[in-house]
Amino acid sequence: MNATQFVLALLDASGGRLQGRTLLQKKAYFVSLLSGVDPGLGYDAHYYGPYSTVVDSCVAQLKNLGFIAEESMGFGTYNDGFELRRFDYTITSDGKKLLSTLRESPEYKKIDSAVRKIREAGDPNYFELSIAAKAYFILDKKDKPMSNSEIRREAAKFNWNIQHRSLEKAVEFLQKVELTENQRQEAV
Amino acid sequence: MFAEQEVRDPIHGFIFREPSEQGIVDTPIFQRLRRLKQLALAYEVYPGAVHTRFEHSLGAFHVACRMAKALQLSPEEARLVRLAALLHDVGHGPFSHVSEPILQKYRNGTRVKLAAKQQIHELITAQILRDNKELASWILEKDREKVIGILEGSSGYSVLHDIVSGPLDADKQDYLLRDSYFCGVKYGIYDIEFLISSLRLHADAEDKYLAISGNGIYALEQFVLAKYYMKTQVYQHRIRLITDQMIERGISLGIEVDKLGWLRDLYGYDGSPEHLDNYIGWTDDRLMTRALEESSDCRVKSVFTRLVDRRLLKCILDIDEKDLAEPAVRMKLFAETDESDKFHRALEAMIAGRFKFGEDNDLVICKLVSFPSAVKTESEILVVEPGKKESRFHEKSVIFGTVNEAILKQKFQIYAPVTYKDEKDRNKRRREYREEILGMIGKLAALHQTERPNGVNSEKLRAL
Numbered sequence: 001m002n003a004t005q006f007v008l009a010l011l012d013a014s015g016g017r018l019q020g021r022t023l024l025q026k027k028a029y030f031v032s033l034l035s036g037v038d039p040g041l042g043y044d045a046h047y048y049g050p051y052s053t054v055v056d057s058c059v060a061q062l063k064n065l066g067f068i069a070e071e072s073m074g075f076g077t078y079n080d081g082f083e084l085r086r087f088d089y090t091i092t093s094d095g096k097k098l099l100s101t102l103r104e105s106p107e108y109k110k111i112d113s114a115v116r117k118i119r120e121a122g123d124p125n126y127f128e129l130s131i132a133a134k135a136y137f138i139l140d141k142k143d144k145p146m147s148n149s150e151i152r153r154e155a156a157k158f159n160w161n162i163q164h165r166s167l168e169k170a171v172e173f174l175q176k177v178e179l180t181e182n183q184r185q186e187a188v
Numbered sequence: 189m190f191a192e193q194e195v196r197d198p199i200h201g202f203i204f205r206e207p208s209e210q211g212i213v214d215t216p217i218f219q220r221l222r223r224l225k226q227l228a229l230a231y232e233v234y235p236g237a238v239h240t241r242f243e244h245s246l247g248a249f250h251v252a253c254r255m256a257k258a259l260q261l262s263p264e265e266a267r268l269v270r271l272a273a274l275l276h277d278v279g280h281g282p283f284s285h286v287s288e289p290i291l292q293k294y295r296n297g298t299r300v301k302l303a304a305k306q307q308i309h310e311l312i313t314a315q316i317l318r319d320n321k322e323l324a325s326w327i328l329e330k331d332r333e334k335v336i337g338i339l340e341g342s343s344g345y346s347v348l349h350d351i352v353s354g355p356l357d358a359d360k361q362d363y364l365l366r367d368s369y370f371c372g373v374k375y376g377i378y379d380i381e382f383l384i385s386s387l388r389l390h391a392d393a394e395d396k397y398l399a400i401s402g403n404g405i406y407a408l409e410q411f412v413l414a415k416y417y418m419k420t421q422v423y424q425h426r427i428r429l430i431t432d433q434m435i436e437r438g439i440s441l442g443i444e445v446d447k448l449g450w451l452r453d454l455y456g457y458d459g460s461p462e463h464l465d466n467y468i469g470w471t472d473d474r475l476m477t478r479a480l481e482e483s484s485d486c487r488v489k490s491v492f493t494r495l496v497d498r499r500l501l502k503c504i505l506d507i508d509e510k511d512l513a514e515p516a517v518r519m520k521l522f523a524e525t526d527e528s529d530k531f532h533r534a535l536e537a538m539i540a541g542r543f544k545f546g547e548d549n550d551l552v553i554c555k556l557v558s559f560p561s562a563v564k565t566e567s568e569i570l571v572v573e574p575g576k577k578e579s580r581f582h583e584k585s586v587i588f589g590t591v592n593e594a595i596l597k598q599k600f601q602i603y604a605p606v607t608y609k610d611e612k613d614r615n616k617r618r619r620e621y622r623e624e625i626l627g628m629i630g631k632l633a634a635l636h637q638t639e640r641p642n643g644v645n646s647e648k649l650r651a652l
Contacts, residue, residue, distance in 0.1 A: 002525040042304040047568060047580070054304075060560075060596035065509045065518050094515040101516070101637075157394045 001107040003039040006032070007058040008067060009108045011091055012099050013115040019088045021059075022048060023126035026133045027118070028055045033136075034114035034177060037107045043137070045158045049130045050137040059089070067095035121176035124169075132170035134160050136179055197243065199365050203250040208326050209274060213246070215322035217278060221245055223471035227367060228283040229431035230422065232498060234371035241277045241284065247362035248352075249274040251380075255351050255358055259389045259398070265348060271327065272338040272352045276359060279313030281454075281467060282475040286432045290439050296458035308457050313339065315464055347389060350398035355566040356387075356408070364414050367422060375417035383407040388572050399570035399578065409587050412566050424557060430500050430603050433553045434491055441550060442479065442488030450478065451488070487550065494605075501551060501603035504621040508599050511626070517633040521600050524556060531636060532556070538628050539602065543621075548605040559597040 001009070010031055011018055018024045029050050032038050043050040062068040071088045091099070102108055118124070124132060138154045139146060146154070148167050155162045162170075174180045193210045194202045205213065212218055221242040230237040252273030256266035281287035291308040302308070314336045317323065327335070337343025339352055351358055361380060368376030386404020390397045400408055422428070442451040453466055454475075479492040494500065512518045520531045532554035540549040567582035582588060602625065608614035 002523065002527065004519070004523050004525070040304065057560075057596070061523065061598075064596045064598055065515075065522055067515065067519075094518075098515045098519060159392060 001037060001039055001102075001105060003041060003054050004058045004061050005102055006037060006039045006041070006107075006111070007055060008062055008091070008095060008099065009102055009111045010115065011068060011089060012095075012103070013108070013112040016091045017088065020086050020126045022130055024059065024089060025049075025051055025055055026126065026129040027115075028052065029133050030118060030129070030136075030177070030179075031111055031114040033179060034117055035107075035110035037110050045137065047159065049134045049160065062095070065094075066092055067098055068092060117177055121173055124173055128166070128169060128173065131162055131166045132173045134158070134162060135167060135170045136174055139174075139180065195246065197247060197250070199247055199362070199369055200250045203246050204253075205249075209249070209270065211326040212271070212274060212323060215320075215326070217316060217320050217322055217468060218242075218245070218275075220468060220471060221277065221280070223473060224280050224282065224284055225472050226284065226363070226370075227422075227428075228286045228435065228472070229495065230371065230425070230428050232431050232495075232500070233425050233427045234373070234422070237367070237371045239366060239370040241280055244363055244366055245274055245277050247366055248276060248358045251358035251361045251384075252351050254384050255387060258384050258387045259347065259351075261347075261389075265344065268331065268334050268338060268344070269348050269351050271331070272335045272348070273358050275317060275323075275335065276313065276339060276352055277309075278316050279309040279311070281309060281312075282470050282472050283432075283435055285309075286435050287455075290436055290455050291457050293440070294443060294452065294455040294457070296456060299458045299460075310339070311459070312457070312464065312467065315459065316468070319461060319464065345396040347396045347398045354398065355569055356383075356398060356400070356411070360415065361411075364411070364418055367418060368414075371422055373418075373422060375421050376414045378410040378414040379407050383411055390570050390572050390578055397570055399572045400581075402571055402573035402576075402584070405571065405581070405584050408566065408569065408581060409585055412588065420559060424559065426503065427500065429555060429557060429601070430503070431495060433555055433603060434495055434501060434551075437551060437553055438479065438488050438491030438495070441491065442482075442486065445550070446482065446486045446488055448482065448486070448488065490547070491551065501553065502606050502608070503601050504604045504606060504618060505602040505625050506599060507601075507622075507626075508597075512629070514630065514633065516637060517629060520633050520636060521629065522556060522598050524558070528556070531632065534636075535602075535625075535629060535632055538632060539604070539625060542624065542628070543604070545605050551603075551605045553603045555601045555603065557599045557601060559599075 007024075007028060010028055011024075013031075014027065018027065026049065028041060029043055029052070032041055039054075041052040041054045043052045045051075059068070059070075063070055069090050069092050071090070073086055073088070122128075134155055135151055138151050138158075142154065148164065148171070151167060152162050152164070171180065192204050192206060194204050197203050219242070222240050224241040225231070225237075226239050226241055226244050227237045249270060252269055253266070256269050261269065281291065288307055288309060292302070295302075295308060300308075300311075317327075317332050317336050323332070334343055338348045341349035341353065350356065353359065361383070364376035364378065365380065368374060383400075383404065386400045386407055388399045388401050390399035439451060439455065442448045443455065453463070454470055457463055457467075476492060476496070479486075479488045480496070482489040509518050509522055512521065520528055522528070536552045536554050540552045543552075545551065567580060567588070569581040571579050571581060571584045573579075602621075606617070608617060
């Protein structure tokens with residue numbers, strides 16, 4: 001399965017709709033980790049957390065080829081007047097045709113099961129998933145048990161501001177989806 | 189000790205160099221850049237585009253000096269960033285970027301593992317910086333490692349890397365203006381004076397970053413547009429795409445069909461000192477001349493003869509995704525994956541089999557052309573304003589705020605060795621090609637679909 005098919009499968013397994021680019025990015029991050037299907041998404045530390053330019057390109061490609069539709073909606077403004085926008089993605093009828101064969105692949109089944117696992121772990125919203133992604137990204141990079149304050153200190157180095165309460169919730173999620181080992185669970 | 193030296197440049201006026209920097213410029217490895225054209229065979233479209241990597245390297249160096257000064261970097265940081273900018277292109281091969289996919293294709297895959305987006309000419313640049321004896325007499329070993337680190341983004345503050353490689357780097361600031369000037373177009377013009385004066389250093393507890401001031405937004409918007417127009421009008425000009433593809437195909441045929449050892453040695457990058465010694469001896473003209481000196485039955489000679497005689501391939505099909513109704517076919521043709529690469533090669537064979545271009549049957553070339561977003565890479569540039577929290581370009585730009593997304597426009601083109609009698613003949617035959625090839629694409633996709641997961645059945649393909 002290539003990266004474009006991965007993103008399409010993720011969208012399909014998520015009920016055919018994802019609200020917001022951040023949610024899509026972070027969900028792809030966790031689904032790749034949980035499913036073991038990694039078509040080379042290559043996540044890097046970014047201003048808003050782990051981010052994959054590959055996922056971004058795949059979304060652009062799927063849009064360009066008419067397999068997904070993007071809907072943009074404004075919801076308020078920043079203090080300086082800049083408009084906040086959210087981009088929602090849905091699968092088009094052509095995308096659904098493509099999925100009829102894709103759904104048969106073993107990778108799709110793994111993706112579907114990973115999406116279900118995330119849902120069962122509380123189905124975090126984009127913000128919660130983004131904090132969890134930042135926390136896991138740091139734990140993974142450091143590859144050692146870390147306390148909450150250590151994670152927050154490390155996050156600050158990436159310019160990521162994580163509140164204590166949000167981090168606790170994120171760690172809870174990571175434990176539920178079994179991305180943290182026991183040793184880490186105790187430490188964090 | 190010699191005094192600072194100056195050279196006149198058509199883009200920036202005087203470019204001043206310290207004696208040690210002049211020493212680097214005078215080394216044979218740097219002088220070699222005079223024989224690598226900046227835009228390969230773009231002079232087939234824009235006759236003035238014969239400028240080289242040499243003057244571009246000097247230009248990027250000059251812009252980096254100005255950026256370092258504007259940002260008030262320490263003398264040590266400024267010195268290192270100047271060196272990095274001066275030497276950033278020293279690893280380019282013949283025909284510059286056109287060499288890259290060939291190097292990637294024929295590298296020693298066992299010895300050379302590439303990270304995502306890593307380019308071989310960048311690895312060669314680092315190798316030259318580490319091992320070249322002429323450069324060693326001008327740059328201390330510890331400095332060489334620092335310069336490599338700045339180019340790779342692994343040492344020093346982020347701002348140093350941002351100056352030599354980033355959305356607002358000295359490289360782009362120079363080449364947009366330079367390429368515009370030599371091509372005789374105005375697409376790449378932007379207000380460099382204002383842009384540089386808008387640069388700011390943004391620091392936090394850990395790092396320092398390149399940023400722009402709030403009133404620099406408009407100069408940056410102009411810069412982004414300049415890059416976009418240059419890409420669509422010059423770098424991806426129809427004829428330029430064809431000449432690049434002809435070079436690439438000619439070299440591949442020279443390696444695979446003609447079995448030319450000298451070409452295999454040149455592009456078989458393995459990271460060894462022996463490869464490097466050979467590689468740096470090659471330039472555009474030497475490769476072209478050597479190819480033309482091969483025996484007349486060599487494919488590389490035939491392709492390069494076509495290039496010098498300007499008997500270029502013609503575009504016989506130019507479609508976008510809307511021309512293909514079937515989703516699976518669209519995916520196969522446009523997806524930029526290994527699978528679509530195989531599909532393109534199979535289609536080339538099918539077209540050649542049908543239209544029979546004689547001895548040039550191997551010159552049918554499928555090419556996916558992508559026009560990525562005009563703003564995506566710049567969208568994250570920091571904007572700093574007194575008394576305000578830093579923000580991002582896409583949050584501040586009125587023009588680009590709404591297009592902060594990976595917009596992608598793709599075209600699928602096929603080039604072939606055809607000639608037309610006149611315009612009427614061309615239009616008629618292009619219609620015929622289009623009709624037939626779209627049919628072939630459908631048949632081939634169906635065949636791929638039924639033969640999965642083991643790929644195309646060659647017997648069936650031949651039958652088609």
